[in-house]
Amino acid sequence: KNEVEQSPQNLTAQEGEFITINCSYSVGISALHWLQQHPGGGIVSLFMLSSGKKKHGRLIATINIQEKHSSLHITASHPRDSAVYICAPNPKAAGNKLTFGGGTRVLVKP
């Protein structure tokens, strides 16, 4: 069974600060997804990565497959980044069956 741990569970930042969210998982994976869940509940896929690093605007995701660890960074954070960020690894043995972390609730204050 894939255990997925995210840290921190909650994070408050001032606008402009650099934010890092961490995700650790316990089994071999084919890919890992980072998702953003808005206060209304909707989920948006931010990244899917299987190695290295991806960047989209102010968001950067990295993964270390050997260490079974991924990070999501938000540079120059803005109040509109306030959301829950969810890590969802796709275990190799599980086909398409994503497992989900508990999420990191981010609040960016102006």
Place this chain on the structure above:
Amino acid sequence: EPEVTQTPSHQVTQMGQEVILRCVPISNHLYFYWYRQILGQKVEFLVSFYNNEISEKSEIFDDQFSVERPDGSNFTLKIRSTKLEDSAMYFCASTRPRVETQYFGPGTRLLVL
């Protein structure tokens, strides 16, 4: 930009009633998924569907649940006899290739009374 749609956005039902949640995946996508999120808890995988059959399902997806792609566009989740613990947000998602970014619908909030 194409998007996954879900209807209804909210549904209230009595325990024991059947509900059907509907999803319209992105038109050229081939893999379809249902997830649920009980209030305050993690998102959980329910089922994946490809080529008109279930490809994976979780322990949650018991005989009370079924999925169907009745035509070329809709993908439905049926709960035959709802229980209080089925109250949750249900998300549909789709992908084109098997391992790829999943596009999520806005969700259906189901409340079982």
